[in-house]
Amino acid sequence: MACATSAIYSDASDSGFGGFSVQLSDSVCAGLWSDSESKESSTSRELRALLYVLRSLGTQLRGKKLKWYTDSQNACRIISVGSTNANLHDLSIDLYNCGMDLNIHIEPEWLPRELNSRADQLSRFIDPDDWSLNRSVFSHLDKRFGPHTVDRFASHYNAQLSRFNSRFWNPGCEAADSLTQNWACENNWVFPSAFIVLKAVQHMRECKSYGTVIVPEWPSAPFWPALSPTLGFLRTYLVAHSFA
Structure with a gap:
């Protein structure tokens, strides 16, 4: 059973996701959405941001209880009780399964957007040098x-x-x-x-x-x-x- 608690902040923008762990000082997450992901609803992107941050830092947070801060009230509710929307519900199931695989328990908590500024900035970061070869x-x-x-x-x-x-x-x-x-x-x-x-x-x-x-x-x-x-x-x- 997860016992030690860590604080995680995440956010989603039109262009990407961002997040960080308070306890893991050098572990900053950020990335861009694919074309299809960028067209999803804001709630879908918020849930996907949680999932991607968990997949990014999960091995470093294995066995912990996570107090997860997000400025999306919808995401908090869906993590707790699911959704009648199939896509959103599937994302919540993916998040739950990822947590189970890592023995991580997530406790979502809403906070006002102005208190989530660092995660918001990370979600909007676009690296002009992030390229790849054909x-x-x-x-x-x-x-x-x-x-x-x-x-x-x-x-x-x-x-x-x-x-x-x-x-x-x-x-x-x-x-x-x-x-x-x-x-x-x-x-x-x-x-x-x-x-x-x-x-x-x-x-x-x-x-x-x-x-x-x-x-x-x-x-x-x-x-x-x-x-x-x-x-x-x-x-x-x-x-x-x-x-x-």
Whole structure:
């Protein structure tokens, strides 16, 4: 039976979800909705935000009682008694089953929107550098240089591999902030934003790791000299570079 209590805050916006645990200071969740999710009702998105935050932080909260704060009165009620709306009821069942799997008991509590500002800000965060390679191109490169084992810069909606790291915690991610992880003994898939290419390359060298790095073909960029010895390896609209 869950006993220790943690406080969780979550929120949903038109663009995405956000949440955090008071006890887990570095565990911040955020992500964008898919096209279909963004068209759902506000109550559906609020329930889905709870579900995605639970899936993101669940293993760190296993066996706990969660006092869950949301500014949606409808979501609080549905978690407690269900809904006559099939979609909303299914989401509440998914949330219940996820909690059961992790031995987590959820006690929802409504709070005014102005007291949920941090979760609200997280739900509205849009990372302009959150991108991924076309899956057909990834498949080609994975066949040539793979199989790759971990996608080091991804989100739950664009990860190329089942194992991935994200900027923030989101459903299914193995770790947040990939540059704090040990990349050794993996064939890493690395598609970072341009401003951290140098950090990613340096991290690979420090970990003595192996992988494929995807960068823009951008000769004037600060990272270009660090990669110049291997230019010509793949030069179309990107460059793939493997480190041994």
